[in-house]
Amino acid sequence: xxxxxxxxxxxxxxxxxxxxxxxxxxxxxxxxxxxxxxxxxxxxxxxxxxxxxxxxxxxxxxxxxxxxxxxxxxxxxxxxxxxxxxxxxxxxxxxxxxxxxxxxxxxxxxxxxxxxxxxxxxxxxxxxxxxxxxxxxxxxxxxxxxxxxxxxxxxxxxxxxxxxxxxxxxxxxxxxxxxxxxxxxxxxxxxxxxxxxx
Amino acid sequence: xxxxxxxxxxxxxxxxxxxxxxxxxxxxxxxxxxxxxxxxxxxxxxxxxxxxxxxxxxxxxxxxxxxxxxxxxxxxxxxxxxxxxxxxxxxxxxxxxxxxxxxxxxxxxxxxxxxxxxxxxxxxxxxxxxxxxxxxxxxxxxxxxxxxxxxxxxxxxxxxxxxxxxxxxxxxxxxxxxxxxxxxxxxxxxxxxxxxxxxxxxxxxxxxxxxxxxxxxxxxxxxxxxxxxxxxxxxxxxxxxxxxxxxxxxxxxxxxxxxxxxxxxxxxxxxxxxxxxxxxxxxxxxxxxxxxxxxxxxxxxxxxxxxxxxxxxxxxxxxxxxxxxxxxxxxxxxxxxxxxxxxxxxxxxxxxxxxxxxxxxxxxxxxxxxxxxxxxxxxxxxxxxxxxxxxxxxxxxxxxxxxxxxxxxxxxxxxxxxxxxxxxxxxxxxxxxxxxxxxxxxxxxxxxxxxxxxxxxxxxxxxxxxxxxxxxxxxxxxxxxxxxxxxxxxxxxxxxxxxxxxxxxxxxxxxxxxxxxxxxxxxxxxxxxxxxxxxxxxxxxxxxxxxxxxxxxxxxxxxxxxxxxxxxxxxxxxxxxxxxxxxxxxxxxxxxxxxxxxxxxxxxxxxxxxxxxxxxxxxxxxxxxxxxxxxxxxxxxxxxxxxxxxxxxxxxxxxxxxxxxxxxxxxxxxxxxxxxxxxxxxxxxxxxxxxxxxxxxxxxxxxxxxxxxxxxxxxxxxxxxxxxxxxxxxxxxxxxxxxxxxxxxxxxxxxxxxxxxxxxxxxxxx
Ligand code: FES
Ligand code: FES
Numbered sequence: 011x012x013x014x015x016x017x018x019x020x021x022x023x024x025x026x027x028x029x030x031x032x033x034x035x036x037x038x039x040x041x042x043x044x045x046x047x048x049x050x051x052x053x054x055x056x057x058x059x060x061x062x063x064x065x066x067x068x069x070x071x072x073x074x075x076x077x078x079x080x081x082x083x084x085x086x087x088x089x090x091x092x093x094x095x096x097x098x099x100x101x102x103x104x105x106x107x108x109x110x111x112x113x114x115x116x117x118x119x120x121x122x123x124x125x126x127x128x129x130x131x132x133x134x135x136x137x138x139x140x141x142x143x144x145x146x147x148x149x150x151x152x153x154x155x156x157x158x159x160x161x162x163x164x165x166x167x168x169x170x171x172x173x174x175x176x177x178x179x180x181x182x183x184x185x186x187x188x189x190x191x192x193x194x195x196x197x198x199x200x201x202x203x204x205x206x207x208x
Numbered sequence: 209x210x211x212x213x214x215x216x217x218x219x220x221x222x223x224x225x226x227x228x229x230x231x232x233x234x235x236x237x238x239x240x241x242x243x244x245x246x247x248x249x250x251x252x253x254x255x256x257x258x259x260x261x262x263x264x265x266x267x268x269x270x271x272x273x274x275x276x277x278x279x280x281x282x283x284x285x286x287x288x289x290x291x292x293x294x295x296x297x298x299x300x301x302x303x304x305x306x307x308x309x310x311x312x313x314x315x316x317x318x319x320x321x322x323x324x325x326x327x328x329x330x331x332x333x334x335x336x337x338x339x340x341x342x343x344x345x346x347x348x349x350x351x352x353x354x355x356x357x358x359x360x361x362x363x364x365x366x367x368x369x370x371x372x373x374x375x376x377x378x379x380x381x382x383x384x385x386x387x388x389x390x391x392x393x394x395x396x397x398x399x400x401x402x403x404x405x406x407x408x409x410x411x412x413x414x415x416x417x418x419x420x421x422x423x424x425x426x427x428x429x430x431x432x433x434x435x436x437x438x439x440x441x442x443x444x445x446x447x448x449x450x451x452x453x454x455x456x457x458x459x460x461x462x463x464x465x466x467x468x469x470x471x472x473x474x475x476x477x478x479x480x481x482x483x484x485x486x487x488x489x490x491x492x493x494x495x496x497x498x499x500x501x502x503x504x505x506x507x508x509x510x511x512x513x514x515x516x517x518x519x520x521x522x523x524x525x526x527x528x529x530x531x532x533x534x535x536x537x538x539x540x541x542x543x544x545x546x547x548x549x550x551x552x553x554x555x556x557x558x559x560x561x562x563x564x565x566x567x568x569x570x571x572x573x574x575x576x577x578x579x580x581x582x583x584x585x586x587x588x589x590x591x592x593x594x595x596x597x598x599x600x601x602x603x604x605x606x607x608x609x610x611x612x613x614x615x616x617x618x619x620x621x622x623x624x625x626x627x628x629x630x631x632x633x634x635x636x637x638x639x640x641x642x643x644x645x646x647x648x649x650x651x652x653x654x655x656x657x658x659x660x661x662x663x664x665x666x667x668x669x670x671x672x673x674x675x676x677x678x679x680x681x682x683x684x685x686x687x688x689x690x691x692x693x694x695x696x697x698x699x700x701x702x703x704x705x706x707x708x709x710x711x712x713x714x715x716x717x718x719x720x721x722x723x724x725x726x727x728x729x730x731x732x733x734x735x736x737x738x739x740x741x742x743x744x745x746x747x748x749x750x751x752x753x754x755x756x757x758x759x760x761x762x763x764x765x766x767x768x769x770x771x772x773x774x775x776x777x778x779x780x781x782x783x784x785x786x787x788x789x790x791x792x793x794x795x796x797x798x799x800x801x802x803x804x805x806x807x808x809x810x811x812x813x814x815x816x817x818x819x820x821x822x823x824x825x826x827x828x829x830x831x832x833x834x835x836x837x838x839x840x841x842x843x844x845x846x847x848x849x850x851x852x853x854x855x856x857x858x859x860x861x862x863x864x865x866x867x868x869x870x871x872x873x874x875x876x877x878x879x880x881x882x883x884x885x886x887x888x889x890x891x892x893x894x895x896x897x898x899x900x901x902x903x904x905x906x907x908x909x910x911x912x913x914x915x916x917x918x919x920x921x922x923x924x925x926x927x928x929x930x931x932x933x934x935x936x937x938x939x940x941x942x943x944x945x946x947x948x949x950x951x952x953x954x955x956x957x958x959x960x961x962x963x964x965x966x967x968x969x970x971x972x973x974x
Contacts, residue, residue, distance in 0.1 A: 030340050039257075039339055044249035045242015047461070049412040050494040054906035057412055085242035094241070102236035105870045108691025108878060110239030111413040111461030117240065135915075151914040158906065160412050160462050161691045162881025163874060164917040 014074050018043065019087025029075055033067075034058045036074035037084060045085040045114045049158070056157035059115040059122070060084050066122025068156075085114035088121060096177065097121065100170035108161035116157050120171045123153045124178075145175050226700040226710055227934065228926075230870035234696045234715070235459075235689070244459045247431045248416035252487035255418075256285055258480045259342035259490065260473065261332035261349045262499045263324045266358035266899035267565045270322040270331060270351060277348035283337035284345045285484050290331070293319035293479065300444045304376050307817065311437035313469040313502065314536040314568050318476055324353060325535045326567045327360070327899040328499030330472045335480045335488060343493070358565040360899030362406075362506045362531050369529040369560035372539045376825075380539065382547055382613050385554030387512075390523035394514025397523070398590045402511065402583035402964045404948075406892035407504040408497075409572050410911050411690075413461020415501055416491035417477035426453045426478065431460040433468045433688050434727035435720040441470040442478055458718040460690040464882070465571035467690070468729055472500040498904030502570030503892055505530040505540055507579050511587035513552075519597050519605045524552035524612075526584060529560045536568030541576030545661040545945070546584050548832060551608035566899050571729065573882055574941035577662050578948075582886075582966065585658035585949030590962065598641065599657055599953065600627050600838075611832040619831040620929035620937070622862040623659065627838045629923060630657075630860030634840035643960035651844040653855075654958025658949035660837035660861065662942040664932065665732030666827075668820040669740040670723035670806030673702065673748050677793040677800060679777050681706060681713045683744075687725035687737050688718055691878070692940060693871030694733060700867055701738050701934065705745035707774030708789075724808050724816075731835070731938025734867060739933035740805040747803040749774055755801065756792045763787055831931055835942040837861035837924075839880070839950040845958040850973030852955055854884055857920040864929035864937035872939045873922045879943020880920055885912040887948035889967050 014025045018041060025040055034051070037043045037060070046069060049057030053071040060069045061083040088095040097117050100106070107113040127145055135152045136143040143149055150168050159167065238244040275287040296319075299312040316325055324331065332349050336342035359365055372380030391397055411431075418429040426448065432438050435455040443450040460467060473492050481488040492500065507530045514523035528542035543557035572578075592602035607624055610617060631637070639655045640646055646653040671685040683702050687694055695715040703710045716722055726736040749769055756764040756779070763785035764772070772779045772786065780786025793801065806816050827833070842856035859880055866872045889910035893902040903909050922943075928935020948966060955973070956962050963972045 028338070028340060030344070031338075032340075035339050038249075042251060043242070044245065047246075047413070048248075048491065049414065050906045052494060052905055052907060054494075055412055085240075089241065094237075098240040101240045102232050105233070105874050107236075107239055108693075108874055109411070109413070109460060109462040110235070110244050110691070111246065111411070113239050114242050147919070148915075151917070155913040155915040158412060158911055158913060160410050160464070160882075160911055161874075162878035162912070162917070164881060164912075164914050165877055165920055166874065168914065168919075 012075055014078050016074065016077055017081040019083060025074065027074055029073065031074050032070050033072045033074045033077055034069040037069060043084050043086055047111055047114055049112065056119055057112050057115040059119040059157065061118055061122055064122070064125055066119050085118055088117060096174045097170060100174045101167070104166045104170040104173065105163065106166035106170040107163050112157060112159045116159065116167050119154060119157045124175060127153070147172060226704050227865065227867055228869060229700065231696060231700060231710065231868055233693050233871065234699060246413055246416065246459050246461050247418055247429045247457065248489055248491040250418050250429045252418070252420055254486050256335050256337060256484055256486040256488050257339045257342040257490065258333050258335045258477055258488050259346040260330045260476065260492070260496050260500070261334065261346050261351070263327060263329045263331050263351070265324055265353045265355050266327040266360050268324045268353040268355040270324065271354050272352040273332065274350035275332065278334055278345040281336070281341055281345040281348065283341035284334060285337065285486070286335045287349065288319060288333045288335070288480060288483055290319050290322050294483065296320050296445050296479065297447055308437045308440035311434065311441045311470045312536060313471040314533065316535050318472050319479065326533060326565060328567060328901065330476060330500060333476045333480050335484050358899060360565055360894065361896040362562065362564065364896065365562040365564060366508055366529050369562045372559040372561050378539060378541060381558040383556045384613055387523045387525045387554040387556035390554040391512050391514040391525060394522050395517055396591065396594050397512065397514040398587055398594065399512040400510070400587050400590065400964060402509045402586065404507045404579040404582060404966045406506045406894060407572060407886060407890050408892050408909060409464040409466030409503065410906065410909065411462030411464060411466055414492045414494055414497050415467065415471060415473050416489070417474045418487065418489040419478040419481040420487040421481050424448055424452055428453065428455045428478065430455055430457055430474055431463065431467055432457045433460070433463050433690065433729060435686050435688070435718065436724050437727060438470055438474065439720045445475055446478065453720070455720040456718070457688065460688060463690040463728065464573045465575065465729065466501050468727060469570055494906060495904040498901050500567070502537060502568040504572040504575065505569040507542055509542060509583040511583045513587055513591045515591060515595060519595050519602055521550050521552035521606045523554045524550055525556045527558045527560070528580070529562060531562050531564050531566070531569055533566050533568040534563050537570060542580040544576050544663065545581050547613035548611055548834060549584065549659055549661055550606045551612050552606070555613055573879065574662055574944045577945045578883070578886065581658065581661060581945040582948040582952070585946055586952045586964065589656070589949070589953040589956070600631060600636065603627065603659065616830070616832045619833040619931040620862070620864060621836065622925050622927060623836045623838070625925055626836065626860040626862050629925065630838040630840050630858050633860065633921060633923060634858040636840065643957055648844065650847065652847055652958040654843045654845065654954040654956065656841055656950045656952065656954030656957055658839050658946035658953060660839055660859070660942050660946035661834060662731060662945055663834045664735065664937045665730035666739060667726035667732050667736040668806065668816045669726045669736045670808055670816065671737065671740045671744050672723055672802055672804045673741070673744040674800050674802040675706070675748060675789050677790055677798070679708065679712055679788070679790045681708055683713060683715045683741060684722045685717055685725040685737055686719060686722035687733055688728040690728060692733065692875055693868055694737070696871060697734055697867040698737055698741055701741055702745060705742055705774065706748065708777050723804065723806060724813070731940040731942065735933055735936050735938055738936060742933055744803050744805040747805070748801065749779060751801055751803060752789055752792055753779060755796050756787055759795050761795065762792065833929065833931060835861065835863045835937040835939065837942055839946040841950045841954050843951060843954040843958055845955060845973065850970035852888055852968060854916065854951065855918055857918060859920065859922050859943065861922070861924045861942060863924050863939050863942065864927065864932055865935035866924055866926060867934070867936055875939045876922045876943035877920045879941060880947055881912055881917055883944040883947020884916060884951065886966060887951035887968055891967050
């Protein structure tokens with residue numbers, strides 16, 4: 011058994027685990043945070059996506075012991091100050107789910123994806139690697155392709171993410187006066203700020 | 209993505225205030241916050257975890273089972289095998305008089321036999337204190353077998369297929385005229401063979417069960433499409449009364465047919481809980497789902513069509529071979545749509561079956577029609593090309609007035625209108641028919657079209673509706689929610705019928721203690737519940753009025769219900785006075801009023817079932833009821849690699865009244881997405897030597913991902929079906945039908961190549 015200390019949704023959790031326990035099982039079975047889902051336990055579906063220090067990972071593919079001292083955000087922790095995260099409400103408005111089983115992973119993944127995009131990370135469909143890609147529907151879909159939705163709510167999910175990214179971009183324009191069309195930096199910043207606040 | 213809805217006004221009965229509106233799902237908050245609990249997410253003190261060990265041979269007898277290694281893993285509580293498992297009763301025999309007998313996944317009495325019937329059959333269960341210990345220990349169980357010869361190859365066995373017998377629910381063959389002779393005489397004809405592989409549902413939630421015994425009482429948390437079937441099946445297997453079992457299933461993480469039957473995992477979790485005296489949870493591994501839960505049968509189909517030079521069909525032949533397991537499964541209505549879609553002079557449909565030493569096949573979204581429409585609609589496209597006719601024009605020339613196979617009337621049929629709407633939205637007129645004639649840069653562009661078709665069903669549903677003095681309404685019915693938005697739709701219906709705000713209605717579902725609802729299947733749940741719910745609301749208003757009329761102070765005194773309108777939380781004369789339900793109840797000193805439709809007493813259930821059967825048979829004699837539609841797609845094919853990308857989609861559907869424009873569109877889109885997977889990437893690979901599934905995981909079985917799915921434009925005609933409650937026809941399955949054919953036809957248009965063997969992978973286009 012090993013001692014593992016995780017900061018989960020702002021709370022320090024100390025666990026005594028067998029070293030083979032995945033971060034996903036630690037969250038679901040040991041901490042009772044069942045919002046993070048298990049769809050394959052093999053890194054193939056994305057249902058288990060959580061944020062570690064703001065970056066998205068498949069929690070089924072990692073051992074809990076790897077994350078000692080790191081800050082983990084699960085779906086239970088994405089809302090800030092009693093307000094749902096803008097993506098949560100956008101998913102409802104755009105019907106970005108059916109059964110809801112992939113939804114936690116989609117939302118966490120989208121938060122991480124927006125941060126990656128804001129940081130200038132290109133994707134496989136980005137044409138000019140030097141400049142920041144516009145967050146088009148095609149870019150969103152490419153960047154979200156690690157998160158399967160067997161119910162086929164893909165259109166709603168992409169719409170929800172696009173909506174939040176666009177709203178954040180508008181906010182950014184009004185804040186800075188600099189026009190960056192289609193940018194998602196604002197949304198990502200919002201996400202990471204919520205993260206830091208915990 | 210806009211939605212077209214309701215050109216025509218709703219019929220009486222639907223006030224239309226809420227019905228039809230794109231209302232957000234009532235469970236959206238729970239599902240987007242992680243608060244929704246699925247079957248494997250109920251905490252219990254002392255919870256133990258179970259994991260399965262699967263056989264590695266297709267047929268044989270266990271000669272030795274070595275469990276010491278597994279038992280030695282710290283935390284392991286039990287290793288249950290056929291040598292030490294308590295006796296269970298065999299699966300009840302199937303009977304149409306007891307629909308829950310259809311719940312049997314396989315006839316194998318797990319761990320009560322040393323016989324192995326398919327490659328992957330569970331041969332041991334390990335129970336441990338933790339999930340990881342159970343999974344690890346399961347890998348340490350060593351089993352030896354005496355292997356028997358097994359028949360596992362579908363293609364090899366195809367010549368030995370036997371004709372499917374007809375029964376009360378399904379018919380294996382039908383004909384009109386001499387279709388073979390008409391085919392031989394036809395000036396223009398095609399005679400084609402199509403094949404489709406096995407598919408697996410791959411709901412993102414793997415099958416999971418949490419089982420808790422309390423003496424002889426059993427509580428089961430299970431993601432299921434039929435809580436009553438799970439309850440009744442477990443009662444039969446464990447020899448306890450159904451009344452002692454509660455099955456709870458408020459959230460199901462996707463199902464698509466795969467969570468209809470009761471499979472090994474459910475039964476063995478209950479067994480493990482009994483053996484260890486602990487609450488036990490088992491979530492199948494993804495591989496475990498493939499090994500123990502059936503998939504869609506593979507198929508081989510022949511479609512032969514003959515037409516005159518005028519483009520009128522003179523002959524339509526559609527035959528199919530599908531597989532069942534020797535231990536279970538059933539025929540699929542592969543030729544169903546071919547009895548209803550075209551006004552051919554002569555028709556022959558015939559379904560045959562091979563029986564293999566494999567896991568049972570099972571229902572998966574539009575069993576039959578999903579693969580049947582692929583063959584029929586691709587063949588129709590081929591014939592249209594031979595006739596030099598636009599494929600839509602060809603279909604319009606052969607659109608029937610009455611059901612082609614038997615001349616019955618259609619309850620509702622607006623396929624022409626669906627094509628007109630779809631063609632307009634898609635821009636079909638911009639298509640140049642010559643294959644390979646359209647390009648976008650280096651991409652070859654193709655446009656294809658196909659008909660969607662799925663019969664509509666209505667099942668028995670018992671409901672209660674309670675109206676309380678605070679004005680709230682509680683609807684209770686044991687129906688199921690796997691993502692269809694059932695609670696939202698039924699709340700809309702109840703709110704309209706009673707004239708109360710949407711927010712005032714709460715719907716309880718997914719629990720076997722509730723009045724027995726329909727299973728989620730056959731696209732029939734919404735209509736089935738709606739029918740009973742409307743009756744209940746009517747009854748409730750009558751009772752309310754009766755209560756009001758007893759009091760001299762009520763403005764409703766002396767009034768009759770048909771002179772009143774239900775609105776603003778009460779009953780009102782138009783435009784004059786009326787009264788709220790709350791006021792009526794308050795005056796009568798009643799906390800609430802409750803009505804029930806259907807009964808779950810023994811006699812009540814029998815009456816309900818008999819009534820259902822009578823209505824089912826009567827309806828079937830009178831009408832042909834179905835949803836239909838037109839699927840339009842545009843593909844881009846890379847001329848060098850053969851890669852196919854779907855770039856545009858329009859689906860125009862005739863699904864009667866739409867209750868919720870948001871959730872209905874989601875169902876239809878979901879079907880189209882699954883159809884895109886079926887067309888281009890999905891295939892369960894079975895080793896023909898030993899019957900073992902070779903790609904039991906999401907890394908090797910390719911379901912569509914975000915990048916594969918363009919914006920899907922879904923539109924519907926909104927014209928109510930006069931024979932269905934509120935005029936609604938189910939939307940759960942029609943969406944997947946026709947999809948694979950539309951894609952195959954578009955690929956042909958882009959490349960000139962006909963691929964008749966799904967999936968259309970790149971190698972088939974090079
Ligand atoms: S559960 Fe982690 S990727 Fe599927
Ligand atoms: S909502 Fe069911 S898998 Fe995405």
